[in-house]
Amino acid sequence: MFARRTVARVVAQPSLLAAPSNARNMATLREIELRLKSVRNIEKITKSMKMIASTKLAKAQRAMQAGKLYGEANAEVFETAKEGATGSKKLFLVISSDKGLCGGIHSSVTKATRRAFNNAPDSPLPGVSVEPDSPVMVIGDKSKAQISRVYPNNLRLTFNQIGRDVPTFADAASVADLVVKSGVEYDSVVIIYNSFVSAISYEAAAMEVKGEKALKESEGFKKYEMEDDFTKDLAEFSLANALYSALTEAHSCEISARRNAMDNASKNAGDMIGSLTMQYNRGRQAAITNELVDIITGASAL
Amino acid sequence: MASLRLATSAARRVPSLFHATRRGYAEASDKIQLSMALPHQSIFSSTDVVQVNVCAATGDMGILANHVPSVEPLRPGVVEVIESAGGSKKWFISGGFATVHPNNKLTINAVEAAPLEDFSVESIRTNLQEALRVASGNGTEEDKLEARIEAEVYESLQHALGSK
Numbered sequence: 244m245f246a247r248r249t250v251a252r253v254v255a256q257p258s259l260l261a262a263p264s265n266a267r268n269m270a271t272l273r274e275i276e277l278r279l280k281s282v283r284n285i286e287k288i289t290k291s292m293k294m295i296a297s298t299k300l301a302k303a304q305r306a307m308q309a310g311k312l313y314g315e316a317n318a319e320v321f322e323t324a325k326e327g328a329t330g331s332k333k334l335f336l337v338i339s340s341d342k343g344l345c346g347g348i349h350s351s352v353t354k355a356t357r358r359a360f361n362n363a364p365d366s367p368l369p370g371v372s373v374e375p376d377s378p379v380m381v382i383g384d385k386s387k388a389q390i391s392r393v394y395p396n397n398l399r400l401t402f403n404q405i406g407r408d409v410p411t412f413a414d415a416a417s418v419a420d421l422v423v424k425s426g427v428e429y430d431s432v433v434i435i436y437n438s439f440v441s442a443i444s445y446e447a448a449a450m451e452v453k454g455e456k457a458l459k460e461s462e463g464f465k466k467y468e469m470e471d472d473f474t475k476d477l478a479e480f481s482l483a484n485a486l487y488s489a490l491t492e493a494h495s496c497e498i499s500a501r502r503n504a505m506d507n508a509s510k511n512a513g514d515m516i517g518s519l520t521m522q523y524n525r526g527r528q529a530a531i532t533n534e535l536v537d538i539i540t541g542a543s544a545l
Numbered sequence: 546m547a548s549l550r551l552a553t554s555a556a557r558r559v560p561s562l563f564h565a566t567r568r569g570y571a572e573a574s575d576k577i578q579l580s581m582a583l584p585h586q587s588i589f590s591s592t593d594v595v596q597v598n599v600c601a602a603t604g605d606m607g608i609l610a611n612h613v614p615s616v617e618p619l620r621p622g623v624v625e626v627i628e629s630a631g632g633s634k635k636w637f638i639s640g641g642f643a644t645v646h647p648n649n650k651l652t653i654n655a656v657e658a659a660p661l662e663d664f665s666v667e668s669i670r671t672n673l674q675e676a677l678r679v680a681s682g683n684g685t686e687e688d689k690l691e692a693r694i695e696a697e698v699y700e701s702l703q704h705a706l707g708s709k
Binding site: 306309310312313315317323411412466467474480484487 | 580581582583584585586587590602603613614615616617618641642644645646647650652653654656
């Protein structure tokens with residue numbers, strides 16, 4: 244009697260759970276299959292994005308190197324004319340872009356702007372106090388969204404559709420033109436951009452370009468002879484040059500960050516595919532084993 | 546501090562000779578450090594050269610070592626760089642700024658530049674006709690002004706190529 248009861252119980256349990264657990268396994272098996280398919284698609288997408296970013300990176304880096312040399316030649320004047328009016332009104336020009344999926348590029352410049360405004364010790368403008376009502380102009384929709392949440396009253400102008408391809412001098416010149424024509428008063432423009440440290444790292448940096456008035460008041464600038472007063476032209480041209488240099492470097496940083504982000508995403512997707520496949524196979528084998536157990540116990544009960 | 550200026554404008558400044566000149570016009574043994582950069586290419590990067598002739602807006606000028614610090618806007622024209630005695634290269638630039646710094650450095654930022662050999666006389670002539678046509682046409686004032694500037698650049702190019 245004991246044997247019969249235990250046998251009955253042993254038989255009963257699997258059969259009680261067999262149908263629902265089989266059903267549950269089938270349901271989860273289907274779910275796992277769907278997830279596997281979608282993760283495989285995502286992996287293909289991120290892999291191809293990484294490929295595209297790698298090919299774009301070579302061109303962007305070449306442009307960045309030329310742009311940096313151009314910017315260094317341009318900055319020589321400001322090296323000599325370094326001493327200038329302190330407590331000057333600074334116009335912040337934040338460089339980012341419209342596209343995402345590039346890691347922390349956009350938040351990096353936004354955070355740097357915040358640190359500058361808060362006069363934090365790790366501000367990109369060390370030791371310079373920034374007035375809370377300093378005007379801010381943003382290039383790129385992603386940073387515009389972030390900054391308009393933090394400093395909505397400081398925003399004056401925003402630019403977009405820049406950064407889709409390698410920036411040209413025409414882009415920089417038109418932005419500089421609009422900045423000057425906007426009528427916003429400033430003594431110097433502080434360009435906040437991401438500077439290229441290496442292929443896997445970047446950091447936010449600031450470039451200061453003195454405006455016409457600040458240049459004239461600077462002691463170092465007075466050493467330069469000019470037949471007529473070209474200071475205004477020089478200030479505008481230098482702004483375009485510095486902007487070009489910063490734009491190319493920021494573009495290069497963005498592409499390399501996107502490449503790294505997509506690389507990590509592909510690796511993660513690959514890991515997920517591995518673990519999901521294991522889960523799927525285990526589930527499949529468990530379902531088969533359960534069916535076998537049913538059949539065998541059913542057969543042995545006869 | 547000696548500077549050689551061949552100016553086309555009548556109003557001239559007297560070059561100041563009150564600095565302790567250590568050398569005369571003939572000795573060009575010192576070199577000036579030239580950095581000539583375009584947005585997409587760097588032609589010279591801190592290279593020592595003997596003399597640079599630039600087409601400043603106020604007139605053509607030659608810049609030797611230890612030139613007085615000055616800022617010169619450049620008009621569309623020819624920039625000639627003499628690297629060592631005898632060798633010189635010419636570029637046509639679209640415009641920019643040339644700055645001589647107090648530490649014997651010269652930086653030229655130009656938007657576009659190309660060696661004179663790379664220009665085709667035919668294309669210049671056709672484009673000049675086109676620009677003159679637009680300049681005297683009936684477009685907006687801005688278009689006509691742009692076309693006039695374009696025509697000036699082409700004329701300057703023709704002059705540069707003609708007197709190569």
